[in-house]
Amino acid sequence: MSIQTLTVVRPVPVTPAMLISTDVPEADYPAWASGTTYAMGARVIFVASHKVYQSAIDGNLGKNPPTEPTAWKEVGSTNRWRVFDRSVSSQTVQPSSMSFRLRMGQAVTSLAALNLTGATSMRVRLVDPNYGTVYDKTVDLSSVPVAVGWYEWYFGERRTPTQALLMDLPSFPAADVLIDLAGTAELAVGVILLGQLRTFSMGVRMGARVGIQDYSRKERTEFGDVVLVERAFAKRASFSLLLRSEEVDALNAFMAEVRATPCLWIGSSRYESTTVYGFYKSFDIVISYYDYSDSELELEGLT
Structure with a gap:
């Protein structure tokens, strides 16, 4: 008995040239200036790479952040660009709403927003220069009860979706992708x-x-007290697949292509927990029958 066909999305890296516009400012810290002296712990934005750096020395003058690792430590992407880096736990934050307009330069048929907090809806549009708006869909991200029943609907615990998946975008290579998120x-x-x-x-x-896989620190002191330090975690999943004989070589070749590339793996649209953004740890194909084969896939998500 199966759940759903395995769906895999290999993301297209978003470059600064693709980001046509956004209302998320890039003003986390002052931009680095070669003529300014920075004290230890001071943070700056290096505009060319959209990264935040922290000074590791006092009297930091004229040292280029990306090329001087002893003087500057990379903290991460700027708030605007966290949404396009490979980290799931680092979030782009903006109260109430945020929007992005992307020109990918190629056809994209899937879009996913992951690790959502406080989102109530997401609207996605494709606007082609010749055909106009060719796609317009809004995903409702309102909270839902965790259990079934009238009491639970009115008084029970509710949970808010943490992801939004759209797998039906039409193929228009020249279209702009407009993403509008609304929330709290x-x-x-x-x-x-x-x-x-x-x-x-x-x-x-x-x-x-x-x-x-939880990376939080859980230790006991010499007096028996428990020290808990919350850190990031990564999702894990293991799937068993039933393949047609003609899919064996195609899957084997695809797995070789994405061996060092984070992808979005969707085992079932019914369960959020079967959606993993990360890489495969291992996979095996057993050619069990003439027409069908079995495969085991183990996934590990990014933090």
Whole structure:
């Protein structure tokens, strides 16, 4: 018994040239200036790379952040660009709303927003220079009850979706992609990725395993007290697939191509926990029958 065909999206890296406009400012810290002296701990933005750096020395003058690792430590992407880096846990934050207009320069058929906080809706449009608006869909991200029943609907615990997936974008290579997120004062998004989807297998078998790898520190002191330091975590999943014989070589070749490339892996649209943005740790294909083969896939998400 299967859940759903395995869907894989290999993201297209978003470059500064692709970001046509956004209302998220890039003003986390002052821009680095070669003629300014920085004290230890001072933070700056290096505009060319859209990165934040922190001074590791006092009297830091004229030292270029990307080329002087002893003088500057990279902190991460700027708030505007966190949504397009490979980290799921680092979020682009802006109260109430944020928008992005992207010109990918190629056809993209899938879009995903991951690690959403405080989002209530996401609208995605494709606007082609010749055909106008060719796609316009809004995803409702309102909270839903965690259990079924009238009491739970009115009084029970509710959860808010943490991701939005759109796998039906039409193929218009010249179109601009407009993304509008609305939400609360805590609105934040970890990753927005776009790419072409691929599907494999006749289905992900029931018995799929999901979980997380927690990188928090949990230690006991010499007096027996527990020290807990919350850190990032990564999602994990293991899928068993049933392949047609003609898919064996295609899947094997695809896995070789993405061996060092983070992808979006979707085992089932019913369960958010079967969506993993990361890489595969291992996969095996067992040619069990003449027409069908079995495959085992183990995934590990990015933090």
